[in-house]
Amino acid sequence: MKFRLLLWMLGLLMARASRNNPAFKHQLAGKDLTFQLQTTDGKVARHFVVRDQRVSSRGGATAEPAFAISFKDAAYGFATMQAKNKQLAFMQGIQDKNIQVTGNAGLVMWFQGLTKYLKQRKKKA
Secondary structure (H helix, E strand, O other), rough: HHHHHHHHHHHHHHHHHHHHHHHHHHHHHHOOOEEEEOOOHHHHHHHHEEEEEEEEEEEEOOOOEEEEEEEEEEHHHHHHHOOOOOHHHHHHHHHOEEEEEEEEEHHHHHHHHHHHHHHOOOOOO
């Protein structure tokens, strides 16, 4: 349940950033693709559509994503996406075969670069 909620929130944050963050929109320039995050068994899946410098998301799998990241299970996916050092957690998961990447690996790196724009702003005291 936590992983499903996390993917839903990721979709909301990316949709908002694609409307309001010029740097995020710049990263979307020239991209027209669909990608997917899911569990290996496919019980939890969400796909994200990038088109016209905007991001939208829908629950469930899509037929042919440009890339898909599959986590061994929902608990592992949640822990990896919440890790302090996400890049290290992803690399470790891939090495241990707990994360599988299918499709264009270059786009996976692009996606990981997008996530830096989604950090919550700190409130000024």
